[in-house]
Amino acid sequence: MDNRSIGVFDSGLGGLTVVKELNKRLPGESIIYFGDTGRVPYGTRSSETVSLYAAQAESLLLRHDVKMIIAACGTVSSVAAHTGDCLPVKFMGVVASAAKEAAGATKNGRVGVIGTTATVNSGAFNRHIAAIDSGIEVFSGECPLLVPLVENGWIDREDEVTRLTVQRYLAPIRAAGVDTLILGCTHFPVLSGIIADYMGGGCVLVNTGRTTAAAAGEYLEQSCMLSDSPLADRYFFTDKNAAFERTVNILMGHDLENMEFIPVDSL
């Protein structure tokens, strides 16, 4: 048994969709979450800058004595996973488990991946899928505007701007005939209705939060590190703007307790 918390971090609030899945799958575990809301988004930054920010987040979580660290962010998992290599605790991104799920789900050997610009340019999902089955063809597309659309709450399934944006981004991937699509950014599950409408019912959507929560649970179980007396969840953020509460509710489904705000220059 290990009653320490699971450390989870993200560029901002998107990683809360992963926390939601962790809470569902591992109700006995507690979470310490760090969201870099003072510097979100990461997906349009260089890998050097994302790596610097990721290292600062990992240091903060280690200071809070977590038993493992999950990068609940498609961008960090894709371009800054090396920052987790020499940590003294288990590190897990969202790419490996989602790639495995997609490789298992596809029947026609054609998988789509959507994510931020940094994620797609990194080719991380492609490499992971190729390592499982080099016969699978991967079609990826960057969707940078979906993050601000979610953060601004334009998420209604009938929202014309968001539907048009999804359509413009996904047209080449749908045309490629994929039967499986990885939502490679933690903001995207919020838009899964609109994405499913456009891709059609025959296309399986892979939610990286769900696959990562399952992988984290397996790891803790196999390592006999599950908790039998969880602490309270805690949340750290680097900024709180006017839309904070609304966005938290969009992503998490409810308000958060035990929040602390720490300025960026004290990281």
Place this chain on the structure above:
Amino acid sequence: MDNRSIGVFDSGLGGLTVVKELNKRLPGESIIYFGDTGRVPYGTRSSETVSLYAAQAESLLLRHDVKMIIAACGTVSSVAAHTGDCLPVKFMGVVASAAKEAAGATKNGRVGVIGTTATVNSGAFNRHIAAIDSGIEVFSGECPLLVPLVENGWIDREDEVTRLTVQRYLAPIRAAGVDTLILGCTHFPVLSGIIADYMGGGCVLVNTGRTTAAAAGEYLEQSCMLSDSPLADRYFFTDKNAAFERTVNILMGHDLENMEFIPVDSL
């Protein structure tokens, strides 16, 4: 005469539209520009965080011995103008000159203001206009998604997503019958064609970059601080992503020389 450079800063690349106007209006002046591309955007952050970032930018520019500092950012000018109060050089935001221009331009006493969420929530433009003429009615609207639309290059005058987004944001302001509209964010001049199409030819668009360049020129002239032997322009940024060059060209109209990249944690 004062041959030191003018210091200009912005959350990222948007302030380059102000540099463009400064170059046009004051060709004998040199510029030192700081763009916080590692933490852009500011317009969806709290005023505390924007103030912290603005103070760091001002310190950097002072270390480069500038003769005045222009916050070429609607958000900083609106919520963090106090950071310029105790600087040892003249500080200028983009609000005062644009408010003056709009107050002079309106014939029906109805002025619109669009900007980021932080800018609009601050009420800074409203206060400045009221101080000039309390009879003018101001109708303001936040347009947070216009910044990522510009940064992603969806700026074609016929772009359906951008036109729909402009329409959704501006509908209440057009309905209010304004005859003058302040583009209160340095990204917006790039969309002036789309905005003009929606607002109609009778509506004057006020470009804050243009009014600020004129105000800076007047100040330097009156203070006998114009340059007679300008240095080369220099540009500092905290990140360079894959879209950097393309966005610079959208905003500035050409590439930049003399660029340096400095990581955020060394500010």
